[in-house]
Amino acid sequence: xxxxxxxxxxxxxxxxxxxxxxxxxxxxxxxxxxxxxxxxxxxxxxxxxxxxxxxxxxxxxxxxxxxxxxxxxxxxxxxxxxxxxxxxxxxxxxxxxxxxxxxxxxxxxxxxx
Amino acid sequence: xxxxxxxxxxxxxxxxxxxxxxxxxxxxxxxxxxxxxxxxxxxxxxxxxxxxxxxxxxxxxxxxxxxxxxxxxxxxxxxxxxxxxxxxxxxxxxxxxxxxxxxxxxxxxxx
Numbered sequence: 001x002x003x004x005x006x007x008x009x010x011x012x013x014x015x016x017x018x019x020x021x022x023x024x025x026x027x028x029x030x031x032x033x034x035x036x037x038x039x040x041x042x043x044x045x046x047x048x049x050x051x052x053x054x055x056x057x058x059x060x061x062x063x064x065x066x067x068x069x070x071x072x073x074x075x076x077x078x079x080x081x082x083x084x085x086x087x088x089x090x091x092x093x094x095x096x097x098x099x100x101x102x103x104x105x106x107x108x109x110x111x112x113x
Numbered sequence: 114x115x116x117x118x119x120x121x122x123x124x125x126x127x128x129x130x131x132x133x134x135x136x137x138x139x140x141x142x143x144x145x146x147x148x149x150x151x152x153x154x155x156x157x158x159x160x161x162x163x164x165x166x167x168x169x170x171x172x173x174x175x176x177x178x179x180x181x182x183x184x185x186x187x188x189x190x191x192x193x194x195x196x197x198x199x200x201x202x203x204x205x206x207x208x209x210x211x212x213x214x215x216x217x218x219x220x221x222x223x224x
Contacts, residue, residue, distance in 0.1 A: 034212060043117070043203055043215035044156075051210075090155070098210050099144055099163075103156040 002027050004093045006104035014112050015083050021076040021107050023091030032094035033074040034101070035065055039087045047089075050074065061085070086111045115140045117216035119204050125222045132191040134219050136204030145187035146205040146213060147171075147179060156203065162187055194223045 003026040013019055025031060032051055036044035048059025055067040065076045076089060091104040120135035138145065144163055148156040148171075158171030160179040168179050176198060180188045187206075191198055199222050205213040 032210075036215075041122075041218070041220070043119075043217045044205075046212050046214070049212050092156075098207060098212060099146075099161065100158070101156075101213065105153060105155040 002031075002093065002095050002102050004091055004102050004104040006089075006091055006107050008107045009105070010108045010110070012110040012112060013081050016080050019076075019078045019081045019085075019109070021089050021091075021109070023074045023076065023104060025072050025074065025091075025093045025102075027072075027093060027095050029095075030069065032098050032101075033065075033067060034092040034094075035059065035063070035074070035076050036090045036092060037061075037087050038090060038106070044090060047076070081109075081111055083111045083113060085109060115142075115206070115214040117204055117206050117214050119202075119216040119219050121219050122217060123220050123222075125224060126191075126194050127224055128194060128196060130191075130194050130223075132194050132221070132223075134189040134191075134202055134204075134221070136187045136189070136206075136216060137185050138187075138206035138214075139185065140206065140208070140214075141184065142206040142208050142214075143184075144207045144209070144213075145181065146207075147177075147187065147189045148203045148205065149173070150201040150203055150218070159189065196223050199223045 005024045035047040090106045092101045146161045147159045162181045178190045204216045207213040
């Protein structure tokens with residue numbers, strides 16, 4: 001069965017530090033991959049997506065993610081974190097299309113000044 | 114930009130009440146979705162709709178129904194609200210094979 005794992009429930013970093021949030025999925029073929037960000041009390045905002053092609057994708061707010069087929073991973077990265085990046089980050093996977101998505105349980109990012 | 118609007122940000126209802134959550138999108142998307150979000154469980158799909166008057170059950174449809182009479186509007190109905198339906202409800206819309214766009218959510222409390 002298709003599944004998505006975000007191993008880190010909570011991550012704390014200092015402002016200006018680099019960031020990597022992990023996302024692993026279970027699916028035989030190449031899935032549709034997404035990262036969303038959710039501020040407190042808000043809905044989900046799309047950061048970036050991967051459908052095919054170049055495995056390194058750029059998103060909004062200076063984020064990027066890399067699809068690694070051999071590791072079944074789609075990790076989110078940012079070279080220098082800002083205090084405004086504090087939020088919940090959710091990875092999502094679609095097996096055959098973008099309609100039936102499986103969502104990870106999210107990683108809460110806390111940023112210290 | 115896609116705009117998905119949920120009618121209420123916060124809602125408090127009593128057990129046994131019939132509850133309506135409304136969602137409107139302005140991008141002529143074919144697909145609309147209702148999710149609930151609970152701590153430690155992530156987003157779970159309740160119902161989705163591919164077209165007007167079309168609906169399909171998601172992973173947790175029990176206790177819910179939906180209505181899509183117009184393309185831009187998708188309503189979630191709790192026929193008889195129960196305390197275990199206290200949650201954050203998120204609506205989303207998309208066109209075919211494009212990312213889903215989400216509303217700001219409705220935090221529903223059933224007392």
